[in-house]
Amino acid sequence: MKLLKLTLSILTIGLFIACGGTGSKEESNAEEETMTSREIMRQEADAKENEPKETTKNENEESDVVEITIEGNDQMQFNLDEIKVKAGSTVKLTLKHVGEMSVTQMGHNWVLLKQGTDIMEFGQKAATAKERGYIPESEEGKVIVSTSLLGGGEEDTIEFEAPKKGTYDFICSFPGHVALMKGKFIVE
Ligand SMILES: [Cu+2]
Structure with missing residues (x-):
């Protein structure tokens, strides 16, 4: 040429x-x-x-990115109790606090836990870790990923690789919320 x-x-x-x-x-x-x-x-x-x-x-x-929005409200509820994603996908998850209450009254986070974690036990230990957004240092090894703690009107987006196929628990670790604010994260 x-x-x-x-x-x-x-x-x-x-x-x-x-x-x-x-x-x-x-x-x-x-x-x-x-x-x-x-x-x-x-x-x-x-x-x-x-x-x-x-x-x-x-x-x-x-194209492998899956976008999910989950809401938490002033009634201590998530709007989803099950989230399904495909193995190998990148998950872009947004937690929206659609209520009006403050982060100290009705704080919400979204915490994805490793398989085999006792969610009630995690919730109890989390309650003592206010300064760490209710993710206690001793339990950090059980957390796959978590959003920040939000008050009414706030939102947070996290991006992570879907863990291996299986069913996982997600919770809000604000004191007393785990009993109501929980669901299954299914990787298929
Ligand atoms: Cu909550």
């Missing part, structure tokens, strides 16, 4: 010289510069052609 362009350049210069006349040398130089800048433009265009392919690949990867 380069050889062809070089040949074309030489031919062009040759043509100008053959045409003769005053200022032909300057013109041929100008033409040569044009060829060079064209070549650069061509290379840039080639580089751009490769970009959309990468974008397409990214779009395919992004």
Whole structure:
């Protein structure tokens, strides 16, 4: 390809010289510069052609993202008691506190727990960890992922890889809420 362009350049210069006349040398130089800048433009265009392919690949990867919105209200309830996702997907979960009560009265979080965790026991220990958003340090190993603790009107979005196939518990770990605010997170 380069050889062809070089040949074309030489031919062009040759043509100008053959045409003769005053200022032909300057013109041929100008033409040569044009060829060079064209070549650069061509290379840039080639580089751009490769970009959309990468974008397409990214779009395919992004199609595995599952967006979930779960709400918590002033009546100490989640609006979902079951969430199903496919194994291998990326979960983008938003917790919305749709109530009006403050975070100290009616705080909500969404905590996904590892299999085999006793949710009532977790809830009891969580109640003592106010300064840590009710995720006690001693129980951190049992948490797959959690949102921040929210008051009325607030929301938080977290993104995580779905754990391996199976059924998991999710809860709100605010004191006293686990009894009502809980559900199953199913990876299939
Ligand atoms: Cu709650």
